[in-house]
Structure formats: C-alpha cells, structure tokens
Amino acid sequence: MSGPQLREPLIEVKDLYVYFYTYAGIVKAIEDMTFTIYKGEKFCMVGETGCGKSVTSRALANIVPSPGRIVKGKVIYYRDGNPVNILELSEEQLREIRGKEIAYIVQDPSSALDPLYTIGYQIVETMIDHYTVKDWKEGYKRAVELLREVLMPDPEQRIRNYPHELSGGQRQRAVISIGLSNMPRLLIADEPTSSLDVTVQAQLLELLRRLVREHGLTLFLITHDMGVVAEMCDRVAVLYAGNIVELAPVDEIFKNPKHPYTMGLLRAVPNPQADIEKLEPIPGTIPNLIYPPPGCRFHPRCPFARDACKREKPPLVEVSPGHYVRCWLHAE
Amino acid sequence: MVEPLVHVEGLKKYFPAGGFLKKVWVKAVDGISFDIFEGETLGLVGESGCGKTTTGRLILRLIKPTAGKVLFAGKDVTKLRGKELKAFRREANIVFQDPYTSLDPRQTVFNIIMEPLKTHGIQVDDPEGFVTKLLYEVGLNETHLYRYPHEFSGGQRQRIAIARILALRPKFIILDEPTSALDVSVQAQILNMLKNLQKKYGLTYMFISHNLGVVRYMSNRIAVMYLGKIVEIAPAKTLFENPLHPYTKALLASIPVPDPEAARTKPKIQITGEPPSPINPPPGCRFAPRCPYAKDLCRQKEPKLKEIEHNHFVACWLY
Ligand SMILES: Nc1ncnc2c1ncn2[C@@H]1O[C@H](COP(=O)(O)OP(=O)(O)O)[C@@H](O)[C@H]1O
Ligand SMILES: Nc1ncnc2c1ncn2[C@@H]1O[C@H](COP(=O)(O)OP(=O)(O)O)[C@@H](O)[C@H]1O
Ligand code: SF4
Numbered sequence: 001m002s003g004p005q006l007r008e009p010l011i012e013v014k015d016l017y018v019y020f021y022t023y024a025g026i027v028k029a030i031e032d033m034t035f036t037i038y039k040g041e042k043f044c045m046v047g048e049t050g051c052g053k054s055v056t057s058r059a060l061a062n063i064v065p066s067p068g069r070i071v072k073g074k075v076i077y078y079r080d081g082n083p084v085n086i087l088e089l090s091e092e093q094l095r096e097i098r099g100k101e102i103a104y105i106v107q108d109p110s111s112a113l114d115p116l117y118t119i120g121y122q123i124v125e126t127m128i129d130h131y132t133v134k135d136w137k138e139g140y141k142r143a144v145e146l147l148r149e150v151l152m153p154d155p156e157q158r159i160r161n162y163p164h165e166l167s168g169g170q171r172q173r174a175v176i177s178i179g180l181s182n183m184p185r186l187l188i189a190d191e192p193t194s195s196l197d198v199t200v201q202a203q204l205l206e207l208l209r210r211l212v213r214e215h216g217l218t219l220f221l222i223t224h225d226m227g228v229v230a231e232m233c234d235r236v237a238v239l240y241a242g243n244i245v246e247l248a249p250v251d252e253i254f255k256n257p258k259h260p261y262t263m264g265l266l267r268a269v270p271n272p273q274a275d276i277e278k279l280e281p282i283p284g285t286i287p288n289l290i291y292p293p294p295g296c297r298f299h300p301r302c303p304f305a306r307d308a309c310k311r312e313k314p315p316l317v318e319v320s321p322g323h324y325v326r327c328w329l330h331a332e
Numbered sequence: 333m334v335e336p337l338v339h340v341e342g343l344k345k346y347f348p349a350g351g352f353l354k355k356v357w358v359k360a361v362d363g364i365s366f367d368i369f370e371g372e373t374l375g376l377v378g379e380s381g382c383g384k385t386t387t388g389r390l391i392l393r394l395i396k397p398t399a400g401k402v403l404f405a406g407k408d409v410t411k412l413r414g415k416e417l418k419a420f421r422r423e424a425n426i427v428f429q430d431p432y433t434s435l436d437p438r439q440t441v442f443n444i445i446m447e448p449l450k451t452h453g454i455q456v457d458d459p460e461g462f463v464t465k466l467l468y469e470v471g472l473n474e475t476h477l478y479r480y481p482h483e484f485s486g487g488q489r490q491r492i493a494i495a496r497i498l499a500l501r502p503k504f505i506i507l508d509e510p511t512s513a514l515d516v517s518v519q520a521q522i523l524n525m526l527k528n529l530q531k532k533y534g535l536t537y538m539f540i541s542h543n544l545g546v547v548r549y550m551s552n553r554i555a556v557m558y559l560g561k562i563v564e565i566a567p568a569k570t571l572f573e574n575p576l577h578p579y580t581k582a583l584l585a586s587i588p589v590p591d592p593e594a595a596r597t598k599p600k601i602q603i604t605g606e607p608p609s610p611i612n613p614p615p616g617c618r619f620a621p622r623c624p625y626a627k628d629l630c631r632q633k634e635p636k637l638k639e640i641e642h643n644h645f646v647a648c649w650l651y
C-alpha cells in the first residue's frame with residue numbers, strides 16, 4: 001500500500017486538454033486533467049467506453065493519434081529524478097523513452113504484434129533497438145527468460161512461433177514480455193485483459209502484480225471493471241466524459257465514494273459475491289463530447305443536480321487527504 | 333413432478349473441421365442434459381468457446397443436433413412440422429450479444445418490429461399503436477418509431493431487439509450475452525428491464541454469459557459449461573456459496589470482486605493454462621489437464637452428472 005517510498009512522483013499530468021478535430025466538430029475528449037503517478041504504485045483509471053482512458057494514457061508518451069491534439073497542459077516525467085516535460089521533447093528524445101522507460105500493453109494483443117515475424121524476433125528486436133542486449137544471440141537467450149518469467153508454456157518453442165499460432169492469452173503474455181524487455185520504469189496497461197477469459201485474466205493480473213513487486217515497476221492500469229480496480233490498484237481515478245470526477249486510495253473509493261457517478265457505478269455492478277435484489281442503474285447515456293453538457297458533465301444523469309451544476313463546472317477539490325472530488329456537493 | 337418447458341437430453345453437436353485426409357470434428361456440445369422450468373431463468377456460464385451459443389442454437393433448432401433431443405412443452409423440436417413449427421418459432425426466440433448486427437440498418441424501428449408479425453401472418457388493428465406500446469415496454473417511445481438503428485446507442489438497439497421479440501408474445505427467450513457489449517451503467521438498465529418483463533409476461537429465460545456477477549443476478553439456477561460438457565448445475569445461491577466442481581471453484585476464484593477487502597482475503601485457487609481445443613478433447617474428465625485434484629481414474633473415465641444434494645448436480649469423480 002502507500003508507504004512513504006511511494007510519495008516520489010514519476011509522472012505529473014497538469015491541466016491537460018486533448019481535443020479531436022473531426023468533420024462533425026471538435027471532440028473535447030480530455031479537459032482539465034491533473035493527476036500524479038508515484039513511483040512503485042499501482043495506479044488505476046476506470047470509466048466507461050469513450051470517457052478518455054486510452055487518450056490519457058497516450059498523452060503520457062505524447063502519442064495522441066490524429067486528428068487528436070494536445071491543446072494545453074504538461075506531462076512532467078521524472079527521469080532519474082530530473083523533471084522533463086514529455087510534451088516538449090524532440091522526436092528523438094521521445095523514442096528513447098518510449099518502449100524503454102515507458103512501455104505499453106494494449107487490449108488487443110494482435111494489434112501489438114507483427115503477424116510476419118516470430119514472437120522471439122519481436123522481443124529481441126525491441127531490445128536491440130534500445131541497446132539492452134549486445135547481439136541477437138544474447139537477445140534470444142534473454143527472450144526465453146522473459147517468456148518464462150511471464151509463465152509462457154514451452155518458451156523455447158514459443159520464440160519460434162508466429163502470433164497466429166498462439167492463443168489470445170499467450171499472445172498477451174508475449175506482448176507483456178516485449179513491454180518488459182527493456183526493464184521499463186512505467187508500464188501502461190490499457191485494458192490488458194478485457195478480451196480474455198476470467199481464468200486467463202486472473203493469471204495475467206497475478207503476473208502484473210508480481211512484476212510490480214519484484215521489479216519495482218510502476219503500473220498505470222486502465223480498466224472498465226470495478227472488480228479489476230479492487231484487486232489491482234493502490235489509488236484510482238474515476239473518469240467521466242473526459243474529466244476526473246474522483247481520485248482516491250482504492251479502499252476509500254469503495255467504502256466512501258463521494259461523487260454521485262462513482263456511487264452510481266458501484267451500485268450498477270452486479271457483485272458475484274452477493275445476493276442482489278435490485279441493481280440501481282444510472283439513468284440515461286454518456287454525453288456526446290462535441291457538445292458536452294455545460295457545467296458538470298454528469299448533470300443530465302445526476303439525481304442530485306441543482307441549478308449551479310448546470311451553469312458552472314465544479315473544480316476537483318481535496319475533501320480529505322488524498323481524496324479528490326469534482327462535484328458541487330463537495331466543493332463548499 | 334412439474335413438466336419442464338425445455339427438456340434437453342444427450343444433446344451433441346459436432347462440427348466438421350479441416351483435414352483433407354481424415355475428417356476431424358469440433359465437439360462443440362458433447363452430450364448435455366438439463367431442464368428449464370416455466371417462469372425460471374436458467375443461467376449458462378462458461379468461457380468463450382465452451383459451447384454456450386451452440387447450445388442455444390440447438391434448442392431453437394437453428395442448427396441440427398448430431399445426437400440427442402430437445403423437447404419444448406413436451407414436443408420434440410426436431411420433429412416439428414408446418415403449423416407446429418411456426419408456433420414454436422413464435423414462442424421461442426433468441427437475443428444475441430451484438431445489437432449492432434442484429435438489426436437491419438435500412439429499416440425503421442417500426443418496420444423492424446412489425447417484420448416478424450408479417451412473417452407469421454399476424455394482423456394487428458392499429459400497427460402504430462401496437463409498436464408504440466411495445467416501445468414503452470422496453471423504455472423507448474413514439475419519437476423512436478421512424479428512426480433507423482444507427483441513430484441509437486448500443487443499449488437502445490438491444491431494447492429494440494427485445495421489443496421485436498416481444499411482439500410475438502413469446503414464452504421462452506434465450507438471452508445470449510445480451511449485455512456483454514454494453515457499459516455497466518447501461519447493462520444494469522437492460523438487466524432490470526429483462527427482469528421486469530419476465531415478471532409481467534411470465535417469460536422463461538435461458539441466460540447465457542461469461543460474466544458471473546451478471547448471471548448470479550439474473551438466474552434462479554445456473555449450469556456451468558466446460559469444453560462442451562455441463563460440469564455443475566445448482567440453484568444460483570448454492571452454486572456461488574458452495575461450488576463443488578473444481579472448475580466452478582476456479583472460475584469463481586478468478587472473478588475480480590468489486591470490494592478491495594474481499595479481494596485481499598478471497599481464496600486463491602488459481603488454475604494455469606487455458607481450455608484445450610474442442611477438436612481433440614482430452615479423454616476422461618475434460619478438466620483433468622488443468623485440475624489440481626486429477627487422479628488416474630479422471631483421465632480414463634468420464635464422470636457423469638450426479639445429484640449430490642437436492643437440486644445440485646456435479647460431474648466429478650471427487651463426489
Ligand atoms: N481518432 C479519434 N477521432 C475522433 N475522436 C476520438 C478519436 N479517438 C478518441 N476519440 C474521442 O475521445 C474520447 C475518448 O476516447 P478513448 O480515450 O479512446 O476512450 P476510452 O479509452 O475511455 O474508451 C471519445 O469520446 C472518443 O470519441
Ligand atoms: N459453425 C461452426 N463451425 C465450426 N465450428 C464451430 C461452429 N460454431 C461454433 N463452432 C465451434 O464450437 C465451439 C463452441 O462455440 P460456441 O458455442 O460459439 O461457444 P461459446 O458461445 O461458449 O463461446 C468453438 O470451438 C467454436 O469454434
Ligand atoms: S456537480 Fe452537481 S450534477 Fe455534478 S455530480 Fe455533483 S451534484 Fe451531480
């Protein structure tokens with residue numbers, strides 16, 4: 001949990017705005033986003049489809065896809081203790097950081113693997129690119145070790161396999177190996193288990209927990225599953241329509257949720273461990289981000305909405321140590 | 333004994349798979365038996381590829397079984413002809429996972445909902461009023477009558493798909509992962525709606541899902557499937573509180589629980605690996621290669637589904 005060593009920041013996102021310039025209009029995907037990820041922690045971002053989780057994670061390495069643009073903000077990365085603004089680095093400096101210091105694992109392992117090359121080749125190539133190994137021979141040896149570390153069955157065989165010859169779970173293990181190959185500081189995992197079955201998901205989540213523990217990694221985990229949040233993270237940010245609406249240590253979010261959206265989300269999830277008489281759905285649907293609702297973006301669905309909510313956007317306020325909420329009910 | 337609405341016995345479906353020289357078979361469903369009683373929801377859970385959808389399609393006679401039979405209200409569905417078959421098609425139906433592909437994009441909501449009535453030659457006096465009433469049943473309204481599927485969100489499209497089925501006054505609906513493509517806030521809306529409709533119209537459901545939380549919320553009884561077999565059937569509460577089959581236990585231990593304290597203390601029965609291919613399923617108990625309790629007998633002889641306590645069936649040599 002949050003020991004004193006966790007208080008050293010690794011990434012600070014400050015006042016970030018990301019817009020997509022589409023034919024239909026400007027999609028205000030991320031607004032007023034500020035948060036810190038501390039060294040060695042497991043930080044989660046949770047929210048429903050389209051709330052901005054993937055865009056945020058891409059902004060951290062300055063790889064927001066077109067037609068998206070970071071219109072404002074800073075991403076401060078503490079590189080060996082020295083703060084650098086990722087958004088102001090040259091393409092060359094960024095390449096050094098991406099894939100080496102910051103690694104990505106995405107939901108669909110197939111998209112992260114090249115169908116034309118073997119798993120082994122792809123792991124070694126990443127290491128060669130970043131000078132982590134001196135030659136291909138050493139690389140292949142290391143690749144087998146990496147695959148063994150992520151519990152890939154028969155790693156000596158697997159390095160010779162092409163992606164299509166592996167199951168979904170095995171492909172994701174291969175992607176994790178590539179991510180780990182250069183001993184990154186920050187592992188960004190964007191819904192890494194969402195396309196897998198639960199027994200495979202459980203194995204991979206356990207693997208991620210172990211890697212963080214044993215290698216002192218920092219994990220930025222993105223998910224839409226409150227169960228995964230509860231099992232995996234130290235602190236969690238809840239996103240709604242491009243805003244962080246609540247941010248707190250994980251126990252606090254589940255025991256003492258303050259934002260009406262967080263409360264609604266928790267009541268809408270069917271808990272497999274409980275006999276539930278009636279779920280309480282959140283009425284309505286997520287808003288269109290070209291014309292987001294004025295004021296609080298959640299107001300059209302909020303049972304507590306009052307006039308102020310429709311006019312003015314609430315700020316993210318620290319209501320108790322480490323617990324931040326964006327809601328007029330808690331802004332006084 | 334009450335007669336079940338759906339009775340499934342020794343049901344098998346083998347699909348032919350590649351192989352030029354010798355024919356191989358995907359044993360998608362391999363000898364399953366269970367009943368579904370009027371007014372209840374039977375949940376069917378299991379990981380992808382274990383045969384859930386194939387089971388649903390077999391029950392509805394959308395595909396022919398390799399062996400075994402399905403009785404609906406006492407009648408063998410594979411033997412239905414003419415009028416009886418038509419009545420069956422009206423009374424039993426299925427909602428699929430993907431609300432994006434199950435609706436004709438060129439038709440208005442009104443036409444989509446009227447279409448099955450036309451197919452069945454059913455006349456209604458006031459079609460617009462009839463469809464409007466159905467739309468209200470599923471949480472939509474008359475402003476949606478003449479819109480097209482692309483104008484709706486995933487949850488709303490699923491509502492339209494359900495309205496179309498309700499138009500035929502069905503008795504039995506198979507819900508095949510109806511909310512898997514939806515976000516949780518919308519999922520809860522659809523699940524509650526399905527429960528309300530069931531009460532109101534006395535519907536019988538078979539609810540297929542890989543999400544155990546959702547299945548527990550929806551079902552009276554739950555059947556757990558693994559690689560074409562049913563390994564355990566029990567009342568929902570019993571299955572979650574006293575799972576007996578090692579696979580069910582592993583499955584339950586694998587679900588992320590939305591409660592950090594419970595997550596820290598829950599039993600860690602981790603199984604390794606992934607389900608093997610249904611093309612050459614292992615002999616004996618199909619779970620044996622991954623089962624921590626497997627013994628020689630398990631690898632040789634297949635355990636049959638046995639009633640261990642009242643209403644609680646398990647297929648495992650441990651019992
Ligand atoms: N390529 C794109 N073009 C236009 N809008 C986009 C694009 N990518 C993302 N967006 C918008 O940005 C918002 C956030 O997207 P994303 O971060 O992918 O959501 P999440 O990962 O939370 O599901 C969405 O509302 C989406 O419409
Ligand atoms: N039409 C088909 N032809 C060949 N194999 C099929 C066909 N339909 C399903 N299968 C196979 O049967 C098995 C069970 O599939 P399915 O019933 O769709 O599983 P589930 O719904 O539990 O995910 C899978 O291995 C699948 O690949
Ligand atoms: S600011 Fe107002 S509308 Fe927004 S969540 Fe709080 S009470 Fe609800």
Ligand code: SF4
Pocket residue numbers: 577578579617618619620621623624625626627630635647648649650
């Ligand atoms: S029959 Fe044997 S292998 Fe199969 S689940 Fe039971 S103990 Fe495990």
Ligand SMILES: [Mg+2]
Pocket residue numbers: 053054055190
């Ligand atoms: Mg995403």
Ligand SMILES: [Mg+2]
Pocket residue numbers: 384385386
């Ligand atoms: Mg299926």
